[in-house]
Each structure stands twice: as structure tokens, then as C-alpha cells.
Amino acid sequence: MTELSRDVIVINELGLHARSAAKIAEIARKANYNVWIIKDTKKVDASSILDILTLECAKGSKITLKIDDQSDLEILNNTVRQFETGFGELS
Amino acid sequence: MTDTGSREIVLTGIDASPGICIGKAYLVDIEGVDVVKKYFISEDDVQDEIKRFKSAVNKAKQQLLTIITNAPEELRDHTYILETHKVLLKDKMLYGKTIETIKNEKVNAEWALKKVVSDVKSMFKNMSDSYLKERATDIVYVSDHIMRNLVGAETKKIADIDKRVILVANDLSPAEASQINLERIKGFVTDRGGKASHTSIIARTLEIPAVMGLGNATNIIKNDDLIIIDGTVGTVIIHPTEETLLESGVRGAKYEELKAAITRDSHIQAETADGFQLKVMGNIELPEEVVSVIDYGGDGIGLYRTEFQYLSSPSLPNEYELFDKYKDVVEVIAPKPVTIRTLDINGDKAFSNNPDYVEANPALGLRAIRYCLKNPDVFRTQLRAILRAAAFGNVRILIPMISSYEEVIETKRILDEVADALDKEGTLFNRDVELGIMIEVPSAVIIADVLAGEVDFFSLGTNDLIQYSLAIDRGNRHVAHLYHSLHPAIIRMIKRVADVVRDKEIKLFMCGEMAADPINLPILLGLGIDELSMNPQSIPAVKSMIRALKVEDARAFMKDVFKQNTASGVEELVRGTFGSILSAKVYAR
Incomplete structure (x- = not known):
């Protein structure tokens, strides 16, 4: 069974700010089931910008992305890619 | 129709976007949103x-x-x-x-x-x-x-305004500001907002004057009032007198003239009034910033900080990843030079998996060249990437934190080793790159004569040089006020380095913040720096200042500078001697 969660590090300068949160939310809204972002003990719905912002993720924060169902693997991978490329803000 | 019956009022807010404009006020307001009725539904x-x-x-x-x-x-x-x-x-x-x-x-x-x-x-x-x-x-x-x-309230139809006006609003959302039609709107003032707001960014992008955060401008200004907004200093003048109008008109025209001149001339080489050329380069951290160096008319990259790629991923970047980014930068700006500074971080701290690893004094710790020489594999990977990228343009290598002769020799040995290996593999590269060192540790200043024989150029890293020489941590607010670029000790140190450089016939660059402040230019010119590198936005103002100066005057001026005993004495002397040039140039920034 494939892993349903992935750890990522926030690399963009401003952290998870409105623009990057909007990108995550847009992707997560396409999922069949819930997509979660977990930081420390807090777990929020990735389809909500406002929820994501409440995590207050600064640059360098370590977070976990989690999906509830196999069918959303592509969504998970896509989200991880966004994190790894700094939400396209670096290129 | 000037409102001669009313008294002139001056409001002060935040200088959100520079420039001066005079025009009639046009108030836009939000209707029907403040009062919301509550009722129950079945x-x-x-x-x-x-x-x-x-x-x-x-x-x-x-x-x-x-x-x-x-x-x-x-x-x-x-x-x-x-x-x-x-x-x-x-x-x-x-x-x-x-x-x-x-x-x-x-x-x-x-x-x-x-x-x-x-x-x-x-x-x-x-x-x-x-x-x-x-x-x-x-x-x-x-x-x-x-x-x-x-x-069903009317939205502010900014796009529909059909007169040449100055917008006055409680607040403008980015959506509203994005509808501004440059042919109609001369500028705007708002009660709320600040310099970092998106609305002010939009104003600066559109290059229209804006003053924000005025508090209650919408209560004081009436529709069709004649107002002057000065986004350079952050004031709004309501019912200006004839005298104020005239004065602001002159200031506005002067601002436009300077701005045009700076933009027009920023792509031309900076040459002093007596014909001495000085290269003005840009500092960058991300490859994407090359574009702004080009836009602001930089003569090349005087400092490419390479730490970002190392800090942005959990593992060390490989040779290919580094090469890829370096090549991008080098190719875009070629044939102008790119000065790549090798890794300047406290590596063990940055990469260690042990978060408890703490150096008591990181500024004096295992960083920059010290870290690279202790971890030659990391250093080699970076040097290989740099030499390979050098095949695509004009590259110089700059080594940070040199404090001894041995470090230079060891660096050169590794560089040769790397070049030999690339040659044997048949990989495309260019060994013909200039090698320079940062002069940012006081010991390097003192043995500059020894070091000069081994390298092609020196680059003065003034931020660290000042910090180490004056023993001041700028982040410490109790001592930060003691940090002065024009401290007589710093000027003497630069002079010592400049004398060595002239004697040994190598080149002298400066890439610290000191290079970006126009007030320092007469002294830097007088001391004989060949190349200045700074944040890209500062390039036009520095170029324009250089054009107003003469090397001959600057050299003669140095005699008086060395008679000063204090940093403030030096600064007063510069202002006293070059004040008229400075005030015009600083104003234009």
C-alpha cells in the first residue's frame, strides 16, 4: 500500500502566505476526499486558505501532507511538488 | 478655480509612492456596507x-x-x-x-x-x-x-471616471487600484493602508504618486478641492496658496526631469565629469534577480551569493543543480561578468541534523572558506559547477572570509585539482576565470600586500569588515548606533587596501552596502575603487551621482577627510563639500 502522507519543508521566503496557500487550496479542492496539512499537533483542511494560514508556517517549517484515500495520490504528489519548487516563486 | 477663501491645510501620511501631482480631488466611497440589517427567514x-x-x-x-x-x-x-x-x-x-x-x-x-x-x-x-x-x-x-x-450597492466605479483627478478614498483594495486608468487618475490618497500594502505596490508599479495612511483625509477633503499630493515626502496639501502651487509645480517638474534622466541614463556607462569610468554592478541572491540588474542598468553581477540553493533543500545540492542555476545567470548577462561568491555559511550549523549544535560565536566560527576547506568535497562540487558554467560567459570566482595566506594557497590548489579533473573527463569548462577574495576580515587588510600577489582582484565586503573592525554586532540594538561606514578606521583600511592594489596592479571592487549610499561616493572615488556592486535598485542613483563628480576633486578632497577624527566629522565634511550634488541626487531616489 502506498504511503498516504508526505513530509515537506516550507522553502519560500515568506512561508505559507496567502499566495502559496491559495495554490494549495486550489489543488486540494479538486480532491475526491479530504486533504490535510499537519503541523506539530495542528491538523487543518488543505482546501481552505484561511485554515492553512492559521498554521502560521514560516520558512523552514516542517509539515506533513496527508490524504484520506489512494485515489487522491496525484493531488498529494502535485502538492508536494508545489512545496519543493517554492510555489513557482523562485523560478 | 482655486479655493481662495479657504486656508491651506497640510496633512501628513505615509509616502507610499513617490512623485508630485496637483489636481482636483475625486472622492470615492463605499456605500451601504457599513450598516447591515439582521432579519430572520422562514x-x-x-x-x-x-x-x-x-x-x-x-x-x-x-x-x-x-x-x-x-x-x-x-x-x-x-x-x-x-x-x-x-x-x-x-x-x-x-x-x-x-x-x-x-x-x-x-x-x-x-x-x-x-x-x-x-x-x-x-x-x-x-x-x-x-x-x-x-x-x-x-x-x-x-x-x-x-x-x-x-x-446591491454601487461599487466604486473607478474605471468609469472620466476626468483627470486625484482619487481620495478611505481605502482602496488591490482590486480597485488595479482599475486605475493612468490617463485619468493622477495619483491617490487614502485614509488607511501603508507602504507594504499591495495597493501601494500597485501605485509604485504604475509610477503614480500616492500618500496613504492619512487617517481622516476623506473627512477633510471635499470633491473638487484643489489638492497637491507629494508622495516623495508623504504630504497632502489642501487649498494650496498660489505660492505653494508654484513651488510644488517646480518640485514636481524637477522630480520628473530627474527621474527621466536617471532612467534614460542608467543603461549608459557611469563616467565622472572628468572622464573616469566606474563600473556599477548588481548584487543578487536568486538567479531571477538578474533581470532587475539588467533593468536598472547594471554593468554585470558584482556579487552572486550562492547560499540559497544550499539552504533551500534538506540535502546538499548536487553539481548539476548548481551548474544549471549558475549557467542561467551567466548566459543571461553575458558578456558582462558574473562574480560568483563561493559558499558563505556556517555549514555545520546549516546542514547538521543535530539541532543542538550551537557555536558560542558564529560570526567568528566555522564558516565560509573555513567550512569549505574543512569539507573539500562540498567545495569541489561547487567549484566544478562554477568552472563548467564559466564556459557560457564571463565568470569570476570570489572567495569569502579569507583571513590568512594559507587559505588562498589551499583554495588555488583545490581549484587547480578540480580543473585538471574536468579536463581529464573531457567535460566542457573554462579555467580562464579571474580569482578574487573578499576583504572583510581585518587581518586580510593588514596582509593585503601578501595576498595581492596570489589573486586577480579584491572585493571589499564592507558589512563584515565594519562589523569585525569596529567589533559591532549590528543586530544588537545597544551598539548598532556605533556602526559607521565613514569611521576614520574604515576609511584608513580601505586606503591601505587601495594602495596595495595600485602597487600590485590588481583590481579593487566593493560589494557591501557602503557602495550603495551616494554619500560615500566622493570618498570611494577618491580612494580609487574600480567597481561598485549593490542592490539593483540603487544602481541608477549611484550612476547619476558618479556623473556629477570629478575624480580630481575627490582625490584632493581625501586630504581633508584624513584630517577628520570622527565618523560624524567625515560625514559633515562630505555634506559640506558635496551637499548641493547630494541633495539633488538623494531626492531623486
């Missing part, structure tokens, strides 16, 4: 009420889309905030919660939205991060938009 009407809310949201989305599509070309890069607002419209904490509230409490959509927004707002206002605190504003912009659609 079970049967719940679905209709939800439908009404949904269609207000959809309408807002359409309106935002239209604004994005119609935004002027120069604002394209800034419409992302509107894209974010678009996604926010359907955020479940706003959208979902409002629908839930209508359903559960059987209240009208306006009231439900108001309640939800005030909850979300207070949540953000309580956050510790100032950036996130500010996001409460975005939520208000978005909800106001929906609310106006719900109550």
Missing part, C-alpha cells in the same frame, strides 16, 4: 437565501476576473493578489460557514456573512505574525465585495 426561504448568497459570490468572482483581464499590462505581475482573493471567495471558512449560518440560524445572508467575517477577522488579528495579521485586510476586501453584491 425554513422555506433558507434555500433561496443560500442561492442569493451563492450568486453574490459568483458575481464577485466574475467581477474579479474582469478586473484581472482588464488590468493594465504593467500590473500583470501584481494581479496574483486578486487571484488569491478569487480563491478566498469560496474558502470554506468564509463561504461554507456563511451558508451554514444561514441554515442553522435562519438569518439573512448579509448578517450571516458579517458574523462569519468578524469571527475570522478576530482570529487573524490575534496572530503573532505581522504578515498574517495583515491578512485580515484581504478577508475584509473579499467580504466587502460579496456584501456590495448582496445589498
Whole structure:
């Protein structure tokens, strides 16, 4: 069974700010089931910008992305890619 | 029609976007949003009420889309905030919660939205991060938009204004500011907002004057009042006298003239009035910043900081990743030079998996070249990438934190080794690169004569040089005021290095902040620096200052500088001697 969660590090300068949160939310809204972002003990719905912002993720924060169902693997991978490329803000 | 009957009033706010304009005030206001009525709805009407809310949201989305599509070309890069607002419209904490509230409490959509927004707002206002605190504003912009659609209030039709006016508003959302038509709107003033707001960024992009954060301008200024806004200093003058009008007209024209001259001339080589050419380069950290160096007329990259790639990923970047980025930069700006500074971080601290690893004194610790020589594999990987990228343009290598002769020799040995290996493998590379060292540790200044024989250039890293020489941590507010670029000790150190450089016939660059401040230029010119590198935005002002100076005067001026005993004495002397040039140039920045 494939892993349903992935750890990522926030690399963009401003952290998870409105623009990057909007990108995550847009992707997560396409999922069949819930997509979660977990930081420390807090777990929020990735389809909500406002929820994501409440995590207050600064640059360098370590977070976990989690999906509830196999069918959303592509969504998970896509989200991880966004994190790894700094939400396209670096290129 | 000047309002001669009224007294001149001067309001002071935040200088959000520079420039001066004179014109008639045009007040735009938000109607019907402040007062929201609450009423209950019957079970049967719940679905209709939800439908009404949904269609207000959809309408807002359409309106935002239209604004994005119609935004002027120069604002394209800034419409992302509107894209974010678009996604926010359907955020479940706003959208979902409002629908839930209508359903559960059987209240009208306006009231439900108001309640939800005030909850979300207070949540953000309580956050510790100032950036996130500010996001409460975005939520208000978005909800106001929906609310106006719900109550059927007129939106501020900024796009429809058909007179040449100055906008006066309580607040302008980025969506509203994006509709500004440059042929109609000369500038704007707002009660709220600040320098870092998106609205002020938009004003600066459009290059129209703006003063924000005035508090109560909308209560004082009336429609058609004649006003002057000076975005350079952050003032708004209402009912100006004839005298003020004349004066502002002159200031405005002077500002425009200087701005035009700076933009026009920034791509031309900076040459002093007596024909001495000085290269003005840009400092960059990300490859993408090359574009602004080119835009601001930089003569090349004087400092490419390479730490970012090492810090941005959990593992060390490989040779290919490094090469790829370096090549991008080198190719874009070729044939102009790119000065690549090798890794300048405390590596063990940055890469160690042990978070408890702490150096008592990191500024004096295992960093920069010290780290690289202790970890030759990391160093080799970077040098290989640099030499390979050098095949695609004009590259120089700059070694940071050199404090001894042995470090230079060891660096050169590794560089030769790397070049030999590349040669044997048959990989495309260029060994013909200039090698230089940062002069930023006092010991390097003192043995500059010894070091000069081994390298092609010196680059003065003034930030660290000043910090190490004056023993001042700028981050420590108890001593930060003692940090002075024009400290007599610093000027003497630079002179010592400059003398060595002239004697040994190598080149002298400067890449610290000291190079970017026009006030330092007469001294830097007098001491004989060949090349200055700075943040790209400072390039035009520095170039324009150089053109106003003469090397001959600057050299003669140094005699007086060396008679000064204090940093403030030096600064007063510069202002006294070059004050007229400085005031004109600094003003234009």
C-alpha cells in the first residue's frame, strides 16, 4: 500500500502566505476526499486558505501532507511538488 | 478655480509612492456596507437565501476576473493578489460557514456573512505574525465585495471616471487600484493602508504618486478641492496658496526631469565629469534577480551569493543543480561578468541534523572558506559547477572570509585539482576565470600586500569588515548606533587596501552596502575603487551621482577627510563639500 502522507519543508521566503496557500487550496479542492496539512499537533483542511494560514508556517517549517484515500495520490504528489519548487516563486 | 477663501491645510501620511501631482480631488466611497440589517427567514426561504448568497459570490468572482483581464499590462505581475482573493471567495471558512449560518440560524445572508467575517477577522488579528495579521485586510476586501453584491450597492466605479483627478478614498483594495486608468487618475490618497500594502505596490508599479495612511483625509477633503499630493515626502496639501502651487509645480517638474534622466541614463556607462569610468554592478541572491540588474542598468553581477540553493533543500545540492542555476545567470548577462561568491555559511550549523549544535560565536566560527576547506568535497562540487558554467560567459570566482595566506594557497590548489579533473573527463569548462577574495576580515587588510600577489582582484565586503573592525554586532540594538561606514578606521583600511592594489596592479571592487549610499561616493572615488556592486535598485542613483563628480576633486578632497577624527566629522565634511550634488541626487531616489 502506498504511503498516504508526505513530509515537506516550507522553502519560500515568506512561508505559507496567502499566495502559496491559495495554490494549495486550489489543488486540494479538486480532491475526491479530504486533504490535510499537519503541523506539530495542528491538523487543518488543505482546501481552505484561511485554515492553512492559521498554521502560521514560516520558512523552514516542517509539515506533513496527508490524504484520506489512494485515489487522491496525484493531488498529494502535485502538492508536494508545489512545496519543493517554492510555489513557482523562485523560478 | 482655486479655493481662495479657504486656508491651506497640510496633512501628513505615509509616502507610499513617490512623485508630485496637483489636481482636483475625486472622492470615492463605499456605500451601504457599513450598516447591515439582521432579519430572520422562514425554513422555506433558507434555500433561496443560500442561492442569493451563492450568486453574490459568483458575481464577485466574475467581477474579479474582469478586473484581472482588464488590468493594465504593467500590473500583470501584481494581479496574483486578486487571484488569491478569487480563491478566498469560496474558502470554506468564509463561504461554507456563511451558508451554514444561514441554515442553522435562519438569518439573512448579509448578517450571516458579517458574523462569519468578524469571527475570522478576530482570529487573524490575534496572530503573532505581522504578515498574517495583515491578512485580515484581504478577508475584509473579499467580504466587502460579496456584501456590495448582496445589498446591491454601487461599487466604486473607478474605471468609469472620466476626468483627470486625484482619487481620495478611505481605502482602496488591490482590486480597485488595479482599475486605475493612468490617463485619468493622477495619483491617490487614502485614509488607511501603508507602504507594504499591495495597493501601494500597485501605485509604485504604475509610477503614480500616492500618500496613504492619512487617517481622516476623506473627512477633510471635499470633491473638487484643489489638492497637491507629494508622495516623495508623504504630504497632502489642501487649498494650496498660489505660492505653494508654484513651488510644488517646480518640485514636481524637477522630480520628473530627474527621474527621466536617471532612467534614460542608467543603461549608459557611469563616467565622472572628468572622464573616469566606474563600473556599477548588481548584487543578487536568486538567479531571477538578474533581470532587475539588467533593468536598472547594471554593468554585470558584482556579487552572486550562492547560499540559497544550499539552504533551500534538506540535502546538499548536487553539481548539476548548481551548474544549471549558475549557467542561467551567466548566459543571461553575458558578456558582462558574473562574480560568483563561493559558499558563505556556517555549514555545520546549516546542514547538521543535530539541532543542538550551537557555536558560542558564529560570526567568528566555522564558516565560509573555513567550512569549505574543512569539507573539500562540498567545495569541489561547487567549484566544478562554477568552472563548467564559466564556459557560457564571463565568470569570476570570489572567495569569502579569507583571513590568512594559507587559505588562498589551499583554495588555488583545490581549484587547480578540480580543473585538471574536468579536463581529464573531457567535460566542457573554462579555467580562464579571474580569482578574487573578499576583504572583510581585518587581518586580510593588514596582509593585503601578501595576498595581492596570489589573486586577480579584491572585493571589499564592507558589512563584515565594519562589523569585525569596529567589533559591532549590528543586530544588537545597544551598539548598532556605533556602526559607521565613514569611521576614520574604515576609511584608513580601505586606503591601505587601495594602495596595495595600485602597487600590485590588481583590481579593487566593493560589494557591501557602503557602495550603495551616494554619500560615500566622493570618498570611494577618491580612494580609487574600480567597481561598485549593490542592490539593483540603487544602481541608477549611484550612476547619476558618479556623473556629477570629478575624480580630481575627490582625490584632493581625501586630504581633508584624513584630517577628520570622527565618523560624524567625515560625514559633515562630505555634506559640506558635496551637499548641493547630494541633495539633488538623494531626492531623486
